[in-house]
Amino acid sequence: GAGVSQTPSNKVTEKGKYVELRCDPISGHTALYWYRQSLGQGPEFLIYFQGTGAADDSGLPNDRFFAVRPEGSVSTLKIQRTERGDSAVYLCASSPRGGGYNEQFFGPGTRLTVL
Amino acid sequence: GDSVTQMEGPVTLSEEAFLTINCTYTATGYPSLFWYVQYPGEGLQLLLKATKADDKGSNKGFEATYRKETTSFHLEKGSVQVSDSAVYFCALLSGGGADGLTFGKGTHLIIQP
Numbered sequence: 491g492a493g494v495s496q497t498p499s500n501k502v503t504e505k506g507k508y509v510e511l512r513c514d515p516i517s518g519h520t521a522l523y524w525y526r527q528s529l530g531q532g533p534e535f536l537i538y539f540q541g542t543g544a545a546d547d548s549g550l551p552n553d554r555f556f557a558v559r560p561e562g563s564v565s566t567l568k569i570q571r572t573e574r575g576d577s578a579v580y581l582c583a584s585s586p587r588g589g590g591y592n593e594q595f596f597g598p599g600t601r602l603t604v605l
Numbered sequence: 606g607d608s609v610t611q612m613e614g615p616v617t618l619s620e621e622a623f624l625t626i627n628c629t630y631t632a633t634g635y636p637s638l639f640w641y642v643q644y645p646g647e648g649l650q651l652l653l654k655a656t657k658a659d660d661k662g663s664n665k666g667f668e669a670t671y672r673k674e675t676t677s678f679h680l681e682k683g684s685v686q687v688s689d690s691a692v693y694f695c696a697l698l699s700g701g702g703a704d705g706l707t708f709g710k711g712t713h714l715i716i717q718p
Contacts, residue, residue: 494648523705532609532694533649535705546704581649588704596641596649 492516494597496582502603503572511567511600515584522565523594524557525581533581539565540588572604607632611695611709618685619717626680626712628669628695636697638662638671638678639706643692652680652693690716 495514503509515522520541525533535549539559547557554572559565569576579601583594611628618624630636640652640662653662658673667682678695695709 525705530710532696532708532710533706535707538704549705583649593651593654594706595651598648 494582494584494595496580496597496600498600499598500601500603502605504605505572505574507572507604509569509572509602511569511580511602513565513567513582513584513597515563515565515582516595517563519584519586519595520562521585521588521592521594522559523583523585524565524567525583527579527581527599529578536567538588545588569602572602574604577602577604607636607697607699607707609695609697609707609709611693611712614692614711614713615715616712617715617717620687621684622716624680624682624685624689624714626693626695626714628678628680628709630676630678630695630697632676632697632699632707634699636699638669639696639698640667640669640678640680641694641696641708643694643711645691649694685714685716687716687718690714 497512522539524536527533538546542562554570557567579599581599583596585592585594608631637656639654641649642652653664655662655671661670669680692711692713694711696706
């Protein structure tokens, strides 16, 4: 079956612009996660959705970052007034349910470059 | 807060060598522990996991044992292959109620024929 998909695969933007990154989770998975991976680092947790609601957004670095999942499936990560430090690979993962016993399945990521 | 420390890479070995990648952690509560692997050009994949002390996770010839007394989860394989070349990430999910994984920085493994 289809895995987690993310679009675009690459996004180049200019400092100060607005960007949207999309994640399509595995069908039927209720839990969805966003992570950010900077060069040479491991992924860092940003936000977790259970269904339509953000159950944990403690990893969002500041109020320029926002994410939605209006119908409990596709999610969009939105970044306002982008900065060069936002350049990273943004990873999405989904899981059948939340919680530590359930494997998170990762997408290929969106590489964001802010010039 | 939670943290994971793993050995710096790159680690370069010859085919059929024994592999150990060290991982230690700091966490609240009783975390679940994971090893993820990222092959060239692919996304992160779960390699193995252990959810309580003394559990051993295993997959594809890799093993790791959850050692609560040393807060460690070292990854081992008896005989590596060229196809094992990848970046390996140790991660934890805190038992304190956090929902996101905490990852180490990753170890790049290179296996030479």
